[in-house]
Amino acid sequence: MPVYKNEKAKGDNKWWFQFYTGEIKNGVRERITKRGFRTKKEAEKALIETQAAIQKGEYIEPTKKLFQEYLQEWIKTKRNLGEQTLELYDSYLRTHITPAIGHIPLAKLSAHDIEMFLDSLHDKGLAAATIKRIFSVVNAALNAAETKDIITKNVANKVEKPQVSRRRELIVWDPDFVSDFLARTKQASRYWIAVYLAIMTGMRQGEILGLRWSDIDFDKRTLTIQQTVNRHREIKAGAKTKKSMRSVALSPETIEALKDHRQFIVQERVALGPAYENNNLVVCTQFGGPVTQRAIQKVWTSFLRKTNAPKITFHDLRHTHATLLIKQGVHIKVISERLGHSSVSITMDTYGHLMPNMQEDAAVGLDSVITTKTR
Incomplete structure (x- = not known):
């Protein structure tokens, strides 16, 4: 040899x-x-x-391209991903992946390199779920390289995938607390309506910030999600996924809250006249422009402090919305549609543990429809 x-x-x-x-x-x-x-x-x-x-005839000439060069080319092909997902991927590349292993030639990247990279992420104190997502990005990129015959095999397949030991416990508010919280914060900020909509509709923050008055049918009591506002304060057509572009039914009280807020916005628009930036947004600055996610976060933090509420994220209001519906016995498919999940299985994975009595209720319910005497 x-x-x-x-x-x-x-x-x-x-x-x-x-x-x-x-x-x-x-x-x-x-x-x-x-x-x-x-x-x-x-x-x-x-x-x-x-x-x-x-x-x-299966030999592939080793590429001299660095891993970071390949990653930049690969990320440009991911046009099917939502904008927020792409921003997350780009953040992982810039902050973690490229600085650690981007300098290694793609053809020489080894399973050992990836294992050492994962260890460094643990040393940084990153959450297990975050490390798992970062590994998924590396794995997906290498899978694509193997499929396109740029490398002979994906070495990440030899690495033990990071595990998330325990799902983060969802902290949700009960109906009485929600009512008290909304009442105590209503006059505290012009952006109260954003919090209200998150609780009452389960919309994502970007969807709420992109909602226009023209997207609301006050007579039919529905709204349609057709655009979002991203973290750069840019208005983007579409939504996170195809299922995210959806219609959401509104309660009578939600309609009234929106009407009150619209009257407030109209008064501002009239007062400013030509200086008003009319984007037709429900949640907007005093000049009519899109609101930054940072501004919403500041208001949200002040609301929590004002009410001494349990610390949850703005996004967790989606979980509160789902939980309130579950307690009302709303069908899981309806909840999934309201949240804009791509499948019912995602909804079940997230909230299934909140429905421990569903099988028991189903079994007992059979007695009401089957009348055969057993004794």
């Missing part, structure tokens, strides 16, 4: 191999060289695999 040990370079005792393929390219005999094997056995195994791949 033509494998060799590199003993010339000080401190480098790794093995390597080289052989001629039998092909002539540009008048030169083609040869393949691979280095960096820790043991002779590893080098011999890789040599056999490489020779076998050449014989089958």
